[in-house]
Amino acid sequence: MKLAADLAAFAARIGHDFRRPELLLRAVTHSSLSSATRPSNERFEFLGDRVLGLSISTALFHADGTAAEGQLAPRFNALVRQETCAEVAREIGLGDVLKLGRSEMMSGGRRKEALLGDAMEALIAAVYLDAGFETARDLVLRLWGSRIAEAEVNARDPKSALQEWAQARGLPPPAYVETGRDGPDHQPVFTVEARLTTGDSAAGRANGKRAAEQAAAKALLARVEAAGD
CATH class of the missing domain: 1.10.1520.10 (Ribonuclease III domain)
Known part of the structure; x- marks a missing residue:
């Protein structure tokens, strides 16, 4: 019922x-x-x-x-x-x-x-x-x-957009490194850092690893675009 x-x-x-x-x-x-x-x-x-x-x-x-x-x-x-x-x-x-x-x-x-x-x-x-x-x-x-x-x-997928940004400047694709995992096993929160070979990086947090990567890519793309590089 x-x-x-x-x-x-x-x-x-x-x-x-x-x-x-x-x-x-x-x-x-x-x-x-x-x-x-x-x-x-x-x-x-x-x-x-x-x-x-x-x-x-x-x-x-x-x-x-x-x-x-x-x-x-x-x-x-x-x-x-x-x-x-x-x-x-x-x-x-x-x-x-x-x-x-x-x-x-x-x-x-x-x-x-x-x-x-x-x-x-x-x-x-x-x-x-x-x-x-x-x-x-x-x-x-x-x-x-x-x-x-x-x-x-x-429409732009953050990871794809960041990779396109890097390729347009002759850089290797960005790397994504899991730097943290918090919370219980049934509800983990991932922290992932997106890194470019230029030394630029940004972190993202989300309930899924893929979503955390997207958040990190979005943050890093915003940073490098704001810097005008």
């Missing part, structure tokens, strides 16, 4: 009344708790990724009628990448309703970026299967919100 109530409250929070609640249940069921009679959300991830891609690409196409393919592609990538999906998942509290096996739950699965990103795609698929593409698209546009309008500004 509590599970059904939690899922109903979650559905109300995202603004979709499921005609087939079992689709939402499958979307939040991780493979660590799946069985022959209780399928996981992995197939939904595959479908949701495609629905998300079409929703975002259509929105970008109509939002800027003058943008070339080379301009639209990085905006698209920034909006559909795992980090963005996980960010949206956190905003709607998707992690709180995930059904996880004990080991995955004890290791902090509700906060893992990869798991949240995959579950977000599975949720989109569940809405698509329940009510069709237009409803799923509207959900994506609502949840992604201002990110779509801001995509032109945020």
